[in-house]
Amino acid sequence: MKICVVALGKIGLPLAVQFATKGHEVIGTDINEKVVDLVNAGVEPFPGEAELDMKLKQVVESGNLRATTDTTAAVAESEAVVVVVPLVVDEQYQPDFGPMEAATRAIARGLKPGTLVCYETTTPLGATRNRYQPLLEEISGLKVGRDFYLCHSPERVFTGRVFADLRKYPKLVGGVDEASAEKAVEFYQAVLDFDPRPDLARPNGVWDLGSAEAAELAKLAETTYRDVNIGLANQFARFAEKLGVDIYQVIEAANSQPFSHIHTPGPAVGGHCIPVYPRFYLWGDPEATIVRAARELNEGQPAYMVGLLDGLLGGLEDKRVVVLGASYRGGGVKETAFSGVFPMVAALREAGAEALVHDPLYADEELTALGLAPYHYGEPVEGAILHTDHAEYRDVSAAQFPGIKAIVDGRNVTKPELWTGVTRKVFGRG
Incomplete structure (x- = not known):
């Protein structure tokens, strides 16, 4: 052909x-x-x-x-x-x-x-x-x-x-x-x-x-399912914090039963697909309250992370805060489409903080072009939010952030022994 x-x-x-x-x-x-x-x-x-x-x-x-x-x-x-x-x-x-x-x-x-x-x-x-x-x-x-x-x-x-x-x-x-x-x-x-x-x-x-409509709906359904599932996981994680429960242990236990497939909670949902296609679905089915609620909850996750850090530091006014990870996805993926870093930085600035961003995949000029202020290890900060699950961040330590008082780990990847003397909060762990 x-x-x-x-x-x-x-x-x-x-x-x-x-x-x-x-x-x-x-x-x-x-x-x-x-x-x-x-x-x-x-x-x-x-x-x-x-x-x-x-x-x-x-x-x-x-x-x-x-x-x-x-x-x-x-x-x-x-x-x-x-x-x-x-x-x-x-x-x-x-x-x-x-x-x-x-x-x-x-x-x-x-x-x-x-x-x-x-x-x-x-x-x-x-x-x-x-x-x-x-x-x-x-x-x-x-x-x-x-x-x-x-x-x-x-x-x-x-x-x-x-x-x-x-x-x-x-x-x-x-x-x-x-x-x-x-x-x-x-x-x-x-x-x-x-x-x-x-x-x-x-x-x-x-x-x-x-039919063409069935094929269109199949794609919207599989991506919307992921958004709703992540939204449910995030809802569970927020509730677990109030209960003093470890949501990751709960999800592991629930998923040991073959009918449960709860996804992993996190600080944001980014990318070309998952944040976008549920909106496409809602155009055709505007009464889909479950889809709408999950999308709105996931959109609110970056601000929720900022709220957690605000509570740990007793306010963010005039605080220097670094967001770890600009990419929406870890694993060495260099992509910022609808990344949670943007609303997270906006929420930090709205709270009066100086928001900085670090990502091992991006040069300073690339971050600046995205409207983000670059951060380098060794520069003083008072708070941090781990946004992206890059492999490098699994071994990051408090020693790399002079003056840091608190970190919010949105991906459950940091090691507690590397953060001695710092208030460390993992999203979903009460």
């Missing part, structure tokens, strides 16, 4: 490479000329994706993958189009459909009869049928089901391990009609490989969910 992948970001480029490794001719498109040039040179535009560097070089050298900024021309010579354009949201989680609609218009101008168009970007419910389909039909003059095929197939991968996740998880598809679903199943069976999953009720592979 000839396949066009629209948007060569952290998901789109690995997808394009995956398709090319299966022997298909792939054209990747992106509005960023620098990304296009790097891909055509066989150089990954962003580091950190396992196997991407080697695989990209191979498929570019073999001629199976090339890149261009001309989406319309690429679509015109393709049999299948996979769309992975980011749906950017603002601070209130309102999406900007502009980039996606611009890409859809470019696709429509090159669309020819018989082409399959698959949207993989996570989207509010109904967008594939009610927003993208009309644009495609109006501009192309073609009709879905008669002239071309349309489906939603949500990406379900983690950056850093995309190739492994593509093999591990079933590929969910939902067509806007039966013919589109059949084409989508046939397409993904030809471009993906799947690991055996004896734990699943049916074989791992391409799963047709029956």
